[in-house]
Amino acid sequence: MMKDTEAFGSYQQRLKRVSDYIAAHLDDALDYAKLAEIACLSPWHWHRIYRAVYGETIHATVKRLRLHRAAGELVNGAQDIESISRRAGYAGVASFTRSFKSAYGMTPATYRSSGGHSIFDHPVTEENGAMYDVELRKENARTVAGVPHTGSYMEVDKAFGEAVGKMAAAGLFRPDMQMVGIYYSDPGLVAEEELQSFAGLVVPAGFTPPEGMELRAIADGRYAVLRHTGPYAELHKAYGWFYGSYLPANGYEPADAPPVEVYLNNPREVAPQDLLTEICMPIKG
Secondary structure, eight states: HHHHHHHHHHHHHHHHHHHHHHHTTTTSOOHHHHHHHTTOOOTTHHHHHHHHHSSSSSHHHHHHHHHHHHHHHHHOOOHHHHHHHHHOOOHHHHHHHHHHHHHHHHHHHHHHHHHHHGGGGSHHHHHTGGOOOEEEEEEEOOEEEEEEEEOGGGGGGGHHHHHHHHHHHTTOOTTTTTTTEOOOSSSSSOOGGGOOOEEEEEOOTOOOOOOOOOEEEEEEEEEEEEEEEEEGHHHHHHHHHHIIHHHHHHTOOBBBSSOOOESSTTTTSSSSGGGGEEEEEEOOO
């Protein structure tokens, strides 16, 4: 059994190098020989191992990551759709539109103007307040084992991959472990390349992390928890609504601690519009 665990951990570490390379070269054409070399696996078998471990083909990974980036550009930027489609690797807007609609359930133009993020553009009123899934919860203290990330929050998935890889290599990863992100920096005040966050998994108190991982504590206390359904690219809109509308409208003040995101499902397994994220805002009182 120990050998099986060690072998799986070794595969995770090798394929993590492939994932990192893809994320860093997302605009490049796929070079299978190069990827096999990075994975230190046979060119004949490495992709079968990749698909078996990650549950998707390398093409599906690249497509998912490019569309994830495109969704962020549609929501957060002013680039025209043709430019976004070219950067995503499509020859024209028509093919990009078909692919985007298949993944996100609507065309890029519709997503930009009235996607799920658009509900957060409106202030809280008696009429629309109930449409936002927010609850007050008393949370227990939690310990998170993970790795720090510096840079765009849209690229924090690389840190999650590293955390899972290190845990798997040490034989400590379980599929039921809760994935958590801690976000220390305000994107409105800090340059994107300097944003500080932490990606990891909830572990028992007293846990000894593998080499290269750190422990961070999430304090117990009162939290306002917004459950967001939809692509990660829309989360910044939810934060804007949370801070600018919900908290002041309800007389809540954030406590002196960073917000936490809890990821309830896996972007490799569900469509972007079905992703479930809890934004946990510590509040005073």
